[in-house]
Amino acid sequence: xxxxxxxxxxxxxxxxxxxxxxxxxxxxxxxxxxxxxxxxxxxxxxxxxxxxxxxxxxxxxxxxxxxxxxxxxxxxxxxxxxxxxxxxxxxxxxxxxxxxxxxxxxxxxxxxxxxxxxxxxxxxxxxxxxxxxxxxxxxxxxxxxxxxxxxxxxxxxxxxxxxxxxxxxxxxxxxxxxxxxxxxxxxxxxxxxxxxxxxxxxxxxxxxxxxxxxxxxxxxxxxxxxxxxxxxxxxxxxxxxxxxxxxxxxx
Ligand code: PGA
Numbered sequence: 001x002x003x004x005x006x007x008x009x010x011x012x013x014x015x016x017x018x019x020x021x022x023x024x025x026x027x028x029x030x031x032x033x034x035x036x037x038x039x040x041x042x043x044x045x046x047x048x049x050x051x052x053x054x055x056x057x058x059x060x061x062x063x064x065x066x067x068x069x070x071x072x073x074x075x076x077x078x079x080x081x082x083x084x085x086x087x088x089x090x091x092x093x094x095x096x097x098x099x100x101x102x103x104x105x106x107x108x109x110x111x112x113x114x115x116x117x118x119x120x121x122x123x124x125x126x127x128x129x130x131x132x133x134x135x136x137x138x139x140x141x142x143x144x145x146x147x148x149x150x151x152x153x154x155x156x157x158x159x160x161x162x163x164x165x166x167x168x169x170x171x172x173x174x175x176x177x178x179x180x181x182x183x184x185x186x187x188x189x190x191x192x193x194x195x196x197x198x199x200x201x202x203x204x205x206x207x208x209x210x211x212x213x214x215x216x217x218x219x220x221x222x223x224x225x226x227x228x229x230x231x232x233x234x235x236x237x238x239x240x241x242x243x244x245x246x247x248x249x250x251x
Pocket of ligand 1: 171
């Protein structure tokens with residue numbers, strides 16, 4: 001599996017800014033071949049972005065997905081709908097959704113199930129808050145989040161899974177967890193997923209990304225890490241040159 005760079009555009013860009021950035025990324029990242037590039041625009045622009053990308057090397061992710069398959073759920077967007085328009089990935093359980101939009105572990109588990117039913121690869125976000133970190137609970141939180149999200153999932157272990165380890169305190173704060181400090185977290189994540197499925201599944205089907213205040217100055221250390229398979233970026237992904245420089249470092 002290739003290393004991966006996911007750009008999470010959150011609710012930051014208007015239609016024209018989304019299409020403009022997509023257009024330029026497509027041209028600028030044309031030669032990137034060793035890194036799988038994935039962009040996650042707002043739901044409302046997914047189809048337009050897909051059309052603009054055409055057969056480019058850039059894949060599409062949704063920023064979230066409904067926990068239900070279909071029916072009377074006003075405002076929700078199902079995994080099947082996303083799959084239909086060519087979305088390959090869906091971010092699930094981002095800390096902004098967990099903390100600001102009351103997304104629960106149970107909902108996250110349902111969302112992951114829905115993804116696999118529709119042929120979408122989930123990008124499961126996990127990570128501890130500043131308080132949990134300072135009270136020594138990082139490991140407990142990560143293990144709990146992984147168990148809740150990944151237990152009894154139809155579609156595992158035969159499909160791919162992406163995990164984004166994003167300490168909440170590092171997101172959008174300018175404070176990052178240095179690459180060399182990720183090993184203990186990778187060990188916990190690998191041990192937990194291996195116990196739920198198998199080590200073979202982890203080694204062959206799981207990609208582990210780091211996310212949290214990564215920019216082009218520090219990206220290299222994450223790409224160089226033996227424990228990581230890529231990076232998820234928020235703020236830096238809104239800037240064409242930052243995006244380009246981060247992607248190039250991974251080649
Ligand atoms: P950031 O966001 O790169 O701006 O910290 C990462 C994320 O929210 O996934």
